[in-house]
Each structure stands twice: as C-alpha cells, then as structure tokens.
Amino acid sequence: MTIALNKAGKRFNRDWIFRNLTHQFESGNSYAVIGANGSGKSTLLQAISGAILLNEGNCQWASASKIPADKIYQYISYCAPYLEIVEEMTLHEFLSFHEQFKPFVPGIGPEQIIAEIGMEAAQHKRIAQFSSGMKQRAKLAQCIYADAPIVLLDEPCTNLDRQGIELYYTLIEKYCKKRLVLVGSNDETEYRFCNNQLNIMDYK
C-alpha cells in the first residue's frame, strides 16, 4: 500500500493549515505526524483518510492498482478522540457489530479480542457506563484488530493508564508491523516506535 501526497494543501476559510506537502507513505512503515496543538495533525489524517477534501494538490492511494477516493475507507482503520462509538451497545455487541462492516484480522473474533485487551469483566456492560480509559481501549481494539492495511491513530493513548499504554505497544507490535501506520500526536509516548516523522509545522 502506498499513500502519496502531492503538493497537498488544506485551508479552512482563509487560513491555510498546511501547504505544499509532498510525501510518500509505504506499508511496513510507521509515521509520526507531529506539531503543536492546532497545527493540523488531525486535519492531515482526515485528508489522508478521504474524510475531508484538499484545497490544492492531491492524495493518491494505491495497492496493486490505484484506489479511488470513494473506496479508500475500505482500506483504512481509524482511531481518534473525535470519532464516536456506539455507547448503547455492550463491548461484545459493539465488536460483533463492527465486524460485519470490517472483518477482524483472520482467526480472531470478539471473544479473543476482549480477552487480549483484558476486558472480560466488562464485556456485557453498556459502553456508556465505561470509564474514559475503558472506552479508549474499546476504540483502539476496534481500530487495530480490523483487517485494514492502513491504520490511522490520532492521539491513541488519550485517557490510557500505564497498563493501557503497554497494551497499546503490544497491539502495535503484534498487529501493525506489516501495515502502514500514521500516528498524529505531540506526545512521544504515543509515537516512539515510529521510524519516520513528519512535522506539520514544516508545511505552513
């Protein structure tokens, strides 16, 4: 999988968030998108996901052949604080529901995921009753266990305690090595495994 940004630019009203951004991202690599609060990390991840349009330049996605923009969501798994989860469901229901749209990595189902993320005791509790750290574990699980070649993680350790952060590293190590991973963050804890860095401040 490759993602190629070519002279990409995004503005909201008259404010350019980034401009003239040319960069190639490849499977088997992990990229930290860094920069101060409000610099445009989430905006860039959303543009790469195809959720928002660029104002100049382009983003091209390719596997064996070019992937059209309206199909790229099938190849992407996304975890971010601004993405909601269905809180009326229990964790088990939520994972089973999600699996119908995007299958999990082969051989893994909701039960095994719940065991691996250490949430057996909470699996039949409504997500609305979860703590913020438990919700984040559920979001990470839904994202990382999905069998998608591109993994976009925006502030992935939000609300996680030390054990939650260890779990995050374990999931990255176990399931993300061959994928294309982008982490939007200004906290090194979240992106210390990344072998590439892109500072959004360089594209102002």
Ligand SMILES: Nc1ncnc2c1ncn2[C@@H]1O[C@H](COP(=O)(O)OP(=O)(O)OP(=O)(O)O)[C@@H](O)[C@H]1O
């Ligand atoms: N829909 C929108 N309409 C107008 N401005 C927006 C919109 N979304 C984001 N912005 C602005 O774009 C800029 C970049 O925001 P973005 O959320 O991408 O930053 P960030 O680097 O992810 O920040 P943080 O580290 O705080 O999460 C900010 O000034 C923000 O106010």
